Structures are given as structure tokens and as C-alpha cells.
Amino acid sequence: MNYPSDGNETIPTDFDDVVQQVSTGSLAHQKIDELLHEAHERYSDVDDGLLAHYIPILGHADPDLFAIAMSHVGGSVHEVGDCQHEFSIQSIAKMFVYALVVQEHGREVVRERIGVNNTGMPFNSVMAVELNNGHPMNPMVNAGAIATTEMIPGRTSAKKWENVRAGLSAFAGRQLTLDDDVYASESESNERNKAVGRLLKSYRRIEGDPLAAVDVYTRQCSLNVTAYDLAVMGATLADGGVNPVTGQRVVDADVCRDTLAAVATSGLYEHSGDWLFEIGIPAKSGVSGGIVAIAPGKGAIGAFSPPLDIAGNSVKAQLAIGHLSRAMGLNLFASAPEKSLLAKAGRG
Numbered sequence: 001m002n003y004p005s006d007g008n009e010t011i012p013t014d015f016d017d018v019v020q021q022v023s024t025g026s027l028a029h030q031k032i033d034e035l036l037h038e039a040h041e042r043y044s045d046v047d048d049g050l051l052a053h054y055i056p057i058l059g060h061a062d063p064d065l066f067a068i069a070m071s072h073v074g075g076s077v078h079e080v081g082d083c084q085h086e087f088s089i090q091s092i093a094k095m096f097v098y099a100l101v102v103q104e105h106g107r108e109v110v111r112e113r114i115g116v117n118n119t120g121m122p123f124n125s126v127m128a129v130e131l132n133n134g135h136p137m138n139p140m141v142n143a144g145a146i147a148t149t150e151m152i153p154g155r156t157s158a159k160k161w162e163n164v165r166a167g168l169s170a171f172a173g174r175q176l177t178l179d180d181d182v183y184a185s186e187s188e189s190n191e192r193n194k195a196v197g198r199l200l201k202s203y204r205r206i207e208g209d210p211l212a213a214v215d216v217y218t219r220q221c222s223l224n225v226t227a228y229d230l231a232v233m234g235a236t237l238a239d240g241g242v243n244p245v246t247g248q249r250v251v252d253a254d255v256c257r258d259t260l261a262a263v264a265t266s267g268l269y270e271h272s273g274d275w276l277f278e279i280g281i282p283a284k285s286g287v288s289g290g291i292v293a294i295a296p297g298k299g300a301i302g303a304f305s306p307p308l309d310i311a312g313n314s315v316k317a318q319l320a321i322g323h324l325s326r327a328m329g330l331n332l333f334a335s336a337p338e339k340s341l342l343a344k345a346g347r348g
């Protein structure tokens with residue numbers, strides 16, 4: 001039993017002995033390819049949004065690239081557009097690294113060290129750390145993600161990096177490689193992340209060398225993926241931790257559930273609440289223009305287009321995923337009256 005001590009740290013929980021049931025239904029839609037093409041065609045000409053510039057090399061991306069892929073938990077992957085174009089995974093890595101760390105250490109250890117609440121502040125906020133006495137609060141913002149990366153097993157940072165890469169590669173079902181140019185560009189411009197790392201060290205949220213932790217974090221952000229990879233990686237979280245294409249178990253089903261809950265609060269930066277309100281499925285976005293959205297028990301959509309909105313989320317990727325979520329009935333909060341119950345009540 002865990003009741004909050006001061007009324008607002010966390011919600012009360014008193015149901016550990018109740019068996020967790022799963023009731024997600026399956027993906028009903030037969031026309032995945034048709035809907036993917038429809039969404040791609042519909043939003044291809046949208047030219048809103050700006051390229052990210054704070055990591056210099058991202059400002060050189062081709063703004064016209066546009067890809068949508070969907071991986072079904074049954075193992076089929078559907079794609080339209082530039083689905084084989086590689087881009088750096090950026091913040092989307094946070095979600096998968098968090099899953100690997102929860103798998104390794106257990107949910108409560110990671111929850112105590114990192115937290116799962118939205119900070120209400122920008123993803124690279126130093127103030128969020130200060131205001132919360134050094135508690136990062138959330139694994140999807142940089143402070144929480146750097147502290148999470150440090151918890152990846154490995155005695156040296158080279159070993160930690162190898163484990164991050166191997167873990168994310170297992171989610172993707174192929175060996176992912178580092179984009180050396182993005183890593184170099186980001187390493188030269190990440191003073192703020194280094195400051196966050198040092199601040200976390202001062203609060204003992206990081207045990208080892210904070211700059212080594214930031215370096216592994218920077219490498220994880222610089223791993224190359226495609227929209228196709230994102231769909232498969234997301235579908236692994238939708239499929240109880242088993243990669244639906246390779247059949248390999250990557251993490252436990254409980255870890256997927258916890259990870260998606262953490263992502264739902266903050267996957268789309270300061271627009272995470274609006275995203276959940278409008279689209280209704282957990283999603284994680286990255287500053288290079290990728291978004292992966294997960295429909296538990298059904299599948300996942302990976303979308304990519306570099307121009308971003310004011311919060312740092314790809315404009316076209318949001319539109320495409322929103323369209324597909326509606327057309328396929330993916331919204332987790334949507335329901336329709338149960339006909340048999342209405343009939344019993346004489347209202348059917």
C-alpha cells in the first residue's frame with residue numbers, strides 16, 4: 001500500500017494483489033495500406049513548421065522528406081513515403097532506454113530515482129531540477145533521461161553505450177548505427193545538457209561521472225533509425241515486449257505498460273496533454289522530426305517529417321498519426337455504448 005505522504009507526490013495505490021487484466025482488443029482495420037496512402041497524400045503538401053537549428057546539423061535536413069509506417073502486432077509492416085531514410089532518433093531513444101532500465105532495475109527503483117510526473121517545463125529545463133530538489137521527475141525530459149541512461153548496466157561508459165545500442169537494436173530488429181556527424185554536431189553544442197548532468201551529480205542523482213553520462217546520452221540521441229524502424233520499435237512496446245517481426249522478447253509486458261504510462265504524460269513536450277486529448281495514444285517525438293505512437297495490443301505508427309511546430313513536434317507526423325488514430329479507432333479513451341446492455345435496459 002502506498003498512500004501519498006503530503007497529498008500531491010503521487011496518487012494512492014492499493015491494488016497490488018489484484019490480477020492485472022488486459023483488454024485492448026485487436027486492430028480491427030483491414031485497410032492499413034489504403035489509410036497510410038490516404039494520410040500521406042492528404043498531408044504531403046503541408047509546409048508549416050521549421051527545422052530544428054539548436055543542433056546545427058539538423059538545420060540541414062531536407063524539409064520535404066515524409067514517411068509513415070505502421071507495424072501490426074501480428075508482424076506485418078506497412079509503409080508509404082521515405083520510410084527507408086535514416087535520421088537520428090533523438091528524444092525518442094528516451095522511451096526505449098527507460099524501458100531497458102526498468103527491465104534491469106524494476107519499476108520502483110527507477111520511479112524513486114527518476115519519477116514519472118510531467119515537469120510542466122521545457123525538455124531541457126535546469127529550473128525543473130532545481131525546483132524539485134534535484135529530482136528529475138520524468139524520464140522523457142533531458143534531466144530524467146540523462147539520469148536514466150546512467151542506470152544502464154555497464155562498468156564503463158563504453159560498455160553502457162554498447163548496451164544501449166544493443167537494446168535499441170533489439171527493439172528495431174536490426175543493428176542500429178551511430179550517425180557520426182550528428183554525434184559530433186551535438187557534442188559541440190550540448191553545454192546545457194552538461195550543465196544538467198553536473199546539477200544532477202550535485203544532487204546525487206548521478207553516481208558516476210556526469211559528463212560520461214551525458215556522452216552516452218548524446219550517443220543514444222545520435223543513433224540512426226528510419227520510420228520503418230520506429231514502427232517496429234513501437235510495436236514491440238505494443239506487443240507486450242516481444243518484437244513482432246523477429247519474435248525476440250526484448251522487455252517484459254509490465255515494463256511496456258509502465259513505459260507507455262510515462263510516455264503518455266510527456267512524450268510530446270509541452271503539448272503532451274493536448275496530444276492525449278486529441279489523439280489518445282501514447283507517443284514520443286524527437287527533434288529531428290520523428291514520432292512513434294503506440295496502440296497497446298494493436299501496433300505502432302512511425303512517422304517522419306523534419307519541420308517542427310513551436311513545441312518541437314513534427315507537424316506532418318502529428319497530422320498523419322492523428323488521421324490514422326481516428327480512422328483506425330486507436331484512441332484509448334474512446335468507447336461506444338455496449339448494445340447488449342442498452343437492449344437489456346430497454347433502450348436498444
Ligand code: GLU
Pocket residue numbers: 089090091092123124142186193218221285286287288312
Ligand atoms: N539530443 C537532443 C537534446 O538533448 C534531444 C532533443 C529532442 O529530441 O527532444 O537536446
